[in-house]
Amino acid sequence: MSSANITLLGAIAGFTIYLGLPLGRLRTPTPRLRAGLNAVAIGILVFLVWDVLTHAWEPTDEALSKHDWATVASGAATLAVGLATGLAGLVHYDAWIARRRAAGSRQSGPGAAVSAELAPRTRSQAASLALMIATGIGLHNFAEGLAIGNSAAQGELSLAVLLIIGFGLHNATEGFGIVAPLAAEGERPSWSSLLLLGLIGGGPTFLGTLVGQHLVNDTLSIAFLGLAAGSILYVVIELLAVARRTGLKTLTTWCVLLGLLLGFATDAVVTAAGA
Template sequence: MSSANIALLGAIAGFTIYLGLPIGRLRTPAPRLKAGLNAVAIGILTFLVWDVLTHAWEPVDEALSKRTWASVASGGITLALGLTIGLAGLVHYDAWAGRRRAAYASRPGPGAAATAELAPRNRSQAGSLALMIATGIGLHNFAEGLAIGNSAAQGELSLALLLIVGFGLHNATEGFGIVAPLAAEGERPSWPTLLWLGLIGGGPTFLGTLIGQHLVDDTLSIAFLGLAAGSILYVVIELLAVARRTGLKTLTTWCILLGLLLGFTTDAVVTAAGA
């Protein structure tokens, strides 16, 4: 199979994320449905944190078993930096954005309206969460694309194809995870917004497939996986705060479990196929 065909299939695997995005166009849901959507997203994203960190740690674990300490050190440091930037970086960015919004809102006088017009457009909290989720998933999917491209470059075409199928199924559930905060708050994103979120979340699979066919590098993969894990973990923390405010503990628990099971079910396709 040609490199162009592999890249095309990698693009298909990434853009199945659009299958779940239209859920964000639902009309304002009932409170229990809001809580359920939010909780399912928590379950899916919690699975992704585990899945991403497992793949990021594999090269380090292999280096430990071989006692190649230089690889252990480089991989471990890269993962730690990725996690720090992905998690703590978003905390500080969110705080900075909050101060910026407060500063614009508190400016007095007739020039305030003009200043607001010149200021960058502020997103709602749900919109910001959706963008953060899409970004974290995009970093994760870039690493998945690298895996597809690496397999093809090493002549393992059957494995590459099976990874494409598995990642494609998995990405369909990730699309739902992106828009869940919007659906839970009753915000209906425009079609261009959904197109943009899907491009951020799914497009990197295609880019990773292209690069992975020409570059096999564990450190690069670990870096992107670490960034993804940190950013997704931050979003999980935010969504848990939303879940607590609903007061629907039993419903939330069952829907988080459902999200976890969805994540494991789709990932099982890749594992079983690889076996």
């Protein structure tokens, strides 16, 4: 199979994320449905955090078994920096956005209305969460694309194709995870917004496949996986706060479990490919 065909299949694997995005267009879901959608997204994202960290730690774990301390040190440091950047970076970014909103709300007088018209429109909290989820998933999917490209570069074409199928199925559930905060708040994103979110979340699979065929580098993969895990973990914390406000503990618990099981089910295809 040619390099161009592998790259095309990698693009298809990434863009299956659009299968789940239209759920964000649901009209005025009931409070229970909104809480359920939010909880399923939490389950999917919790699975992703575990899955991403497992893959990020693998090279370091192998180095530990071989007593290769230089690789252990570099791998652990790269993962720690990626996690800190992804998690703490979003905390500070969110605080900066909150300060901007607070400063805008404190303005008064004749110039306030003019300033509000001229100032760039800020996103709602749900829209910001959706963008953060898409970004975190995009980083994760870039690392998945690297795995596809690396397999093809090493001549393991059957593995590369099976990874494409598995990641494609997995990305379909990730699309739902992106729009869950919007559905939970009853916000209906425009089709152009869904297109952008899909490009951010799914496009990196294509880019990773392209890069991975020419660059086999564990450190790069660990760095992107660490960033992804940190950013997704931040979003999980935010969605848990939304879940607590609903007061539907039993429903939330079962739907989180459903999300986890969906994550494991789609990942099983990737595991089978690796076997």
